[in-house]
Amino acid sequence: MQTRRLTMAQALVAFLEQQYVERDGREQQFFAGMFGIFGHGNVAGVGQALHQRADTFRYYQTRNEQAMVHTAAAFAKMSNRLRTFACTTSIGPGATNMVTGAALATINRLPVLLLPGDIFAARLVAPVLQQLEDPRTQDISVNDCFRPVSRYWDRISRPEQLITSLPQAMRVLTSPAETGAVTLALPQDTQAEAFDYPAGLFEKRVWAIPRQRADAALLRRAAQLIRESKMPIIVAGGGVHYSEAAETLARFAAQTGIAVGETQAGKAALLHDHPQSLGAVGVTGTPGANIVAREADLVIAIGTRLSDFTTASKTAFQNPNVRFTAINVNEFDAHKHAALPLIADARATLEELSALVAGYHVGDEYRARVARFRDEWDAEVDRIYHLEHGPLVSQGEVIGAVNEIAGPRDVVLCASGSLPGDLHKLWRARDTKSYHLEYGYSTMGYEIAGGLGVKMAAPDREVYVMVGDGSYLMMNSEIVTAIQERIKLTIVLLDNHGFSSIGGLSAAVGAQGFGTQYRYRDGAGQLEGDYLPVDLAANAASLGAYVIRAGDIGEVKAALAQARGSDRTTVIAVEVDREQRVPGYESWWDVPVAEVSDVDSARQARAEYEVARQRERYFV
Ligand SMILES: Cc1ncc(C[n+]2csc(CCOP(=O)(O)OP(=O)(O)O)c2C)c(N)n1
Ligand SMILES: [Mg+2]
Secondary structure, three states: OOOEEEEEEEEHHHHHHOEEEEEOOOOEEEEEEEOOOOOOOOHHHHHHHHHHHHOOEEEOOOOOHHHHHHHHHHHHOOOOOEEEEEEOOOOHHHHHHHHHHHHHHHHHOOOOOEEEEOOOOOOOOOOOOOOOOOOOOOOOOOHHHHHHHHHEEEEEOOOOOHHHHHHHHHHHOOOOOOOOEEEEEEHHHHHOOOEEEEEHHHOOEEEEOOOOOOOHHHHHHHHHOOOOEEEEEEEEEEHHHHOOHHHHHHHHHHHOOOOEEEEOOOOOOOOOOOEEEEEEEEOOOOHHHHHHHHOOOOEEEEOOOOEEEEEEEOOOOOOOEEEEEEEEEHHHHHHHHEEEHHHHHHHHHHHHHHOOOOOOOOOOOHHHHHHHHHHHHHHHHHHOOOOOOOOEOHHHHHHHHHHHOOOOEEEEOOOOOOOHHHHHOOOOOOOOOOOEEEEOOOOOOHHHHHHHHHHOOOOOOOOOEEHHHHHHHOOHHHHHHHHHHOOEEEEEEEOOEHHHHHHHHHHOOOOOOOOOOOOOOOOEEEOOEEOOOOOHHHHHHOOOOEEEEEEEEHHHHHHHHHOOOOOOOEEEEEEEEOOOOOOOOOOOOOOOOOOOOOOHHHHHHHHHHHHHHOOOOOOO
């Protein structure tokens, strides 16, 4: 057998360079490079290996280990999971900083390869700097924290273990159903150890991404359910995007007349001007989508996890005879809500279903209602886009300004706060990849790091990162990476002095917004003094961004126009009115309210909660 004598880390990098994926005859390299921050836990191993291969496998320096996983996950999401990055860290805090990113990737079903450094396999020098010791066993390190948030987890304590572990890592990363974070913990001594690896390990390998077909009998039953239904709705999730099924879905909806509601991950599966598009569904849904969902006799769930935001905490579907059928590559998801499960690829299955339901069409009344809902919603979005609220602008107007200046292929990106709900309702999508919401984990701090990943995946599109002040404060470090790599982002920073979303939620549960504003501690010992003098625009400028402060909506529009013409990362800072909210429409979210309390507002909220909760349903 031909062999190559390499360190474990050199072998790892040589392997990653040679991994490709192929779907529908299109082949591409799976790893676009490696993000990393070096410390004693990886500098001599993976760091040395990357140095040696710097011309063929690109290393990107980042500021924060959590952020680099966000960037990798966003890149993978924008690439429909056909490409990603690896991430290398030192041991200890560098490693555990990635745990949040791992959870985000796994929950959103996005492939990322995490390579935390680990404590010495040989143990003699323990405890090494940053080692957590455990009196019960020496076979543990902080990297065991990655186990529950990884789809595949392994520790490479001997260099030859790579030979059997790497193919398993790739199997999971490229599996449509299983993908998520894959963690290979790499002891710092093993990384630098040499082994005679079989040369075959470093040959080009192409992983075929399958389009799994549904069981034929179940498919016929699903078609029968559709034929029998009078009031069906399609709930489109992220799986529609990952399967590249948007066009097929558009044809299926047009053919059958079935209206489509979209989850956060599924938004833009249909473009906003499609006659069957009712836009967002669920807690942050449009009235039309939520009314049709409420009355639906059949819900066709495609590529969705049916999270509480989609099901309005199991209150969205009130028809006593409602049935579900689910198209999902993931068996676990396909069975939710006692659905007739089509464990299969969305695109392939919609194509097959479309033939089986030929001739079926929803009734005229249904069709007319959908058209009316669409018109009414269009008018409502126009109203919110052009509210002319003052003296501070409303968030809805800023979203409108961004939507109106963005080109059809440009991307808006967000993750947490009050923006995701508003964007879900209001954003008019004119391209299937123009809307990027991380709402599986809704991680504050994802936005700027994620924007970087989107722009790296699609350099020809403008990327609009919309971020609240709370989220910006939590993680703005990757502005520096954007500057370093000359990657242009337009960051729209909406300052409302704290957590407007949670402030509103707090009021709704009777807690009166407690602890949700950025204010000084006052004489009474409460956080109710003046607003803190935080100047986020100055902060952004200090990191190297070009900064524009915008006061009114005219200035916001002028700033957006200026940013569009520039090739520099630009931050547009605008103060928004935290109390001018976009309302909810025909929906509800279960956030439990205190059962007993001294406070009137909490008792009142509890009474309302008990009534609302009665609409929750089991689907068995
Ligand atoms: C890392 C993290 N911590 C806490 C939360 C809970 N949370 C959700 S939104 C939010 C406030 C976000 O504030 P900001 O970014 O200013 O947006 P706003 O609510 O003001 O629109 C918090 C604390 C979260 N989603 N992520
Ligand atoms: Mg805020």
